[in-house]
Amino acid sequence: MLDNRQQIVTLLNSFGIKIIGFCDVPAKIEKIEIEEFFPRAVVFGFRLSESVLRTIEDRPTLIYKHHYKTVNWILDQTACHLARYVEDQGMRALALPASQTVDWEKQRGHVSHKTLAVAAGLGHIGRSGLVVHHDFGAQVRYASVLTDMEFTVDAYTEATCGDCKKCMNACPASAIGEAGVDLNLCLNKLKEFSKIRGVGQYICGVCVKVCDGRN
């Protein structure tokens, strides 16, 4: 008989999801629109295509925009199926959108997937501000499901960027420094990119492309 954790892994694997973490929801995590208390989270990721990322030089390409939307769709569909599965077992589950901004002024989602991914030991916050997965770098997009289902959680893993400065050197907005990212500079650049014909989204992809987990 599979336990809850094994059953979730089996379900997510059946949707092509291989990057999976389990965590307690950090007590001080910011939440928007969510009043209910959920003690735990399943956070999972989909690795972006290397061929798509290779089309990016210093700005987003239209094929990256399409891939970004497709991967968000895969993550959102999977989160929805997982939440349904948990609720069918008589427990609570809330699927969080992969990439929905709720507070446009502060640029916030419902809950930070990065915070949950770090808590689940999937990676560390790199100089770029992105979650750097231990095998695939920043080339992973995430979604999460909050729940009260019982399962064992993963341990937080200690890691750093070391001497790597690839994202610092590549960022077209010069937004990344030794100590981290200035997301206001990034946001201004993304607003500019969104005006490129056919892009229409706050995307870039440059710091994602260079952070391939091979430092």
Ligand code: B12
């Ligand atoms: C709004 C938003 C933005 C805003 C940024 C606003 C902001 N201040 O975060 C803008 C438009 C600028 C943006 C840009 C990008 N974004 Co964005 N964005 C989001 C969104 C929708 C919400 C983010 C949010 O609520 N932030 C609020 C703050 C409180 O949380 P946070 O920044 O996520 O997390 C910080 C803290 O929690 C803290 N922290 C957490 N744990 C730990 C642990 C330690 C040890 C430390 C020190 C700190 C720490 O540090 C984190 C990083 O600063 C998320 C989806 C989501 N719901 O999470 C995607 C998301 C963060 N974006 C993502 C990506 C990839 C991008 C872009 C590359 C655009 C693109 N797709 O081409 C750029 C990258 C910019 C960069 N260098 O980080 C991915 C990140 C994936 C990854 N591997 O990390 C996400 C998670 C979407 C997804 N489904 O995967 N984004």
Ligand code: SF4
């Ligand atoms: S490119 Fe290098 S410095 Fe930048 S976040 Fe990734 S590992 Fe860290």
Ligand code: SF4
């Ligand atoms: S998304 Fe683009 S502009 Fe923003 S930090 Fe990454 S490379 Fe720089």
